[in-house]
Amino acid sequence: MQIHLSSITRLLGYATVFGVAAILLLGNAQAEERKPIRIGFVTFLSGPAAGPFGVPAKIAAEAIVESINAGKVPSPYNTKGFGGTPIELVIIDEAGGTTKQVSEFRNLVERQNVDFVIGYISSGDCLAVAPVAEEMKKLTVLFDCGTPRVFEEASYKYVFRTRPHATMDAVGAALYLKEMQAKVKTYAGINQNYAWGQDSWNDFSAAMSVLKPDATITTSQMPKFGAGQYGAEISALIQSNSDIIHSSLWGGDLEAFMLQSVPRDLYKKSELVLVAGEPYLQRLGTTIPDGTIVGARGTHGVFAPATPLNAWLKELYKAKAAGVLPTYPVYSTALGFLGLKAAYEKAKITKLSASIPMGANKGVKDEMEKAYNVGPSEEEVIAAFEGLSFESPSGRMVLGLGKGHQALSGTAYGMTKIVDGKVTVINIRNYPVDRVQPPEGMASADWIKSGMKPSK
């Protein structure tokens, strides 16, 4: 075979041009890589939800981002930033209602140019924003809202939820009562008269009718959100002589209800079940009567497993919140950021693996990794996020519902006991995911009514 000198020269010329172009392109890419990833974080900074949920979530988000950027999160999250790229926050107040939140979301995407959005505590805001996120093709992580309707009534490509939905709160409470309070014959409820309170009561009473079919409902009180005065409701509950009082009250409503009901001896006859009671253990202190059954909407707070990730979150939050221990909104925030980080880095590794030729030696791999050190596209992050399984301070989360967009996990319940003037939680029972969450493709209400068969 003859090789002409002119052909070699031409090939060298092409190689030089290609090389220069590649260097320029990679140089640009690396410059792009240095630009921080902007994350819009939406949480209540005002209104009744700010104190118990919104502001703790904001404090947690800022601390978590700082820790992630410094590479101080325990394994497997110990790379700096998201795959080496620092992240920065744009924080927005969630107060103001759904219409305002839809506008704020558009602002975040179009004016603030965020790469991802993590947010929303209110179920109403989640339901309103999810279709808009889909329309605007912006990867959005719902971090705290609980309504199962988000993925049971619609299907989304760009929307994920990194915490389990609220069905397990009601089912877990009913399971706990069946195990720990076998003699329950009557039960009553006091829940706020909006979606969260009504869903909680409906799910709980449906679960009770399956697990404790002989127990009867005495009264279901539905005061308006922010009612403040519960005198008549407390009288009605006392007169109902119920063994159990179920409540999903939260924030100032829960605190006011406790302040008004404890002096009236409501709990001499009845035991209280607070499905979202965990954040108030520290605040209410000894006001909470012994034997109150509390949940944390998952294995958060006092129910979180003893892992390095949990220890990291506790220390991180305590340092930023004057020694206050993290409650479940803080854990939800961690789930949002760590879930997105896990998906981003998985997508990046997948991209790199696809770029490196098979059989390349380590030196070549290292050089190519440096050269191709660019972030994954939004589509690639979505592909990595779907069905993801990731570690968190609350244990392992698996995005196993909503076609791989909705997280699943077990839950836990316990009972309060005052020890040395401090509230402790005893008799903790953990419930695995298949006992408290419906299987894929089945609506929560239908699953409960059909007998809550463990999902596979």
Next chain:
Amino acid sequence: MSQFLAIVVDGVIYSSWLFIIAVGLTLIYGVMKILNVAHGSLYALGAYAASSLGGYWLSGGHAPMGSYGMLVIAAVVVGLIAGPLIERGLLRFMYGKDEVVLVLVTYALFLILEDLTKLAWGVDPISIPEPYGLLGNVDIGSLTYPTYSLVLVGVSIAVGLALALVLNATHSGKLLLAVIHDREMSSAMGINVGRVYLVTFTVGAMLAALGGALTAPTISVQPGIAADVIVLAFAVVVIGGLGSLGGAALGAVVVGMVRAWAVHEFPQVELFSVYAVMALVLIMRPKGLFAVPEARKI
């Protein structure tokens, strides 16, 4: 204890709370023709100030009974500072303007005060539960009620009677009634209408703050409480007739009793019941139960 007695006692307690928060609103409207949306903010300021002052008193190791005095002092201080500040600093420039404009002005003020309370006290709930339990409990039938709730009933009646007495049996009250009846004529007759407005708004602000201060021991004081009460207060004064003291009392009793009955008998319609009554009253008497017929001016 019969269900009926429980409904009556719960209804009376709730009515007295409603009256305290609504009476200042109706007084200000009656005299100044201002539907003061910021009334809720003054209630919230009273609650925050009472929590802070009462908490300071108790944490200082002073006699717990003194905390009741702190609640009242907090309300008076809020009224004496916020009342004149708002009336002289803002509202006096708006007199003569359409009532809708004044509603918008006070709504703006409501938003500003909401943010100011957040700046001053933050978003974390604060509470001062001690005064609620200090007086012990009273058994009525098979139910136990905190004595504090029954004291509130007494305070509410005393406030209503004192206002009625001042309005109808004192010189100042008669001047005020004259201004309510005809502002221009009163001015022409030498009544210092500006001063009447200032005093009225200050008293109204003080009553709103008193409502908040006396409620503070029973709730967790936090952002948002202003909006929660203003809607109820509007329902009460609209049922009774805007500007009528007797109307506010009757409105409070109607709302309180209907709500207590709904909670005991039909809890699923509790939220609806209050506004259903309001709608019914307005269908039959569009200006409220105690609305005074207006003389047509030519």
